[in-house]
Amino acid sequence: MYTLYWSPASANMTPHAMLEDIGVPYELIKVDTSKGEQRSPDYLKINPHARVPTLVYDGGKILYETTAIALFLAERHREAGLAPKTDSADRPLFLQWMAYLTNTLQIALMHWWHPEHVIDGADRQAELKTKAEQQAAGMFRFLDQHLAKSGPYLCGQTFYVCDYYAVMLAQWTEFMATPAHANPHVNKLIRLVMQRPGYARMLKAEGIEQPV
Ligand SMILES: N[C@@H](CCC(=O)N[C@@H](CS)C(=O)NCC(=O)O)C(=O)O
CATH class of the missing domain: 1.20.1050.10 (Glutathione S-transferase Yfyf (Class Pi); Chain A, domain 2)
Structure with missing residues (x-):
């Protein structure tokens, strides 16, 4: 189970679409950056940089930075074909x-x-x-x-x-x-x-x- 902290049309769009492609269970928690919710004390405990997205995985482990999340999900769910294999020419x-x-x-x-x-x-x-x-x-x-x-x-x-x-x-x-x-x-x-x-x-x- 994954949890993706997101705000509309923000950098979460990439991992959000990936989670849809992968087809695993996940929940979305909205952090509306237009309302400054990324600076709330609760969210800062999860992401001290006050940015979205943040991914929570394996019962509480935290990962932020869109590229890191994207590579992590692609490699964890290789069957979805979202990234070339390490020995691929691509x-x-x-x-x-x-x-x-x-x-x-x-x-x-x-x-x-x-x-x-x-x-x-x-x-x-x-x-x-x-x-x-x-x-x-x-x-x-x-x-x-x-x-x-x-x-x-x-x-x-x-x-x-x-x-x-x-x-x-x-x-x-x-x-x-x-x-x-x-x-x-x-x-x-x-x-x-x-x-x-x-x-x-x-x-x-x-x-x-x-x-x-
Ligand atoms: N390098 C970060 C940047 C993320 C980022 O800047 N997200 C924006 C939304 S697209 C954000 O959270 N902005 C809130 C703010 O600027 O206070 C990543 O790629 O995850």
Whole structure:
């Protein structure tokens, strides 16, 4: 039994869709970040960084960081085929994309959504948002070029959880001047991922009525 602490349309989208795909029993506990619930004393005991998602497994063990949760679930439930096996030719590229998405693209998006985490002052925050938006748009253009050559999935012909991660990050660009889905090959990846029943069930459960 797993417990996933989540907030609508947040980084939990990836592990949430994975739990649907895997088909194991799990419960969801909502921590609404728009209401600041991630800073409640009870949640801070579970995740001292005041972020979602957090996964609780094996009767009380705690894991946070989306990539760690995603790799943990994929490796624990290999039969779901959400990650290439360690000796697969796709494995190095898969690891590259997981790291790139979480360490590089997600950071640019977080700077756009939460400039106040990085810098004080409305003017400087606005400058940071502008820069972050340019960076994120450039990174999605780069992913688009990669997908044009080597898609339709990030690792080629096979879907892995890095594709959930990329589509989740694309969702976060919906209010930007150049949303990720404006890139044709990223758009194709989004459409492919949307067809996956687990992803669709996650969107419904999180109340995301207008996915990108
Ligand atoms: N590196 C963390 C970042 C998680 C993160 O920043 N989550 C956001 C929601 S997408 C959050 O909890 N924000 C709350 C806040 O900024 O106070 C991960 O990937 O799990």
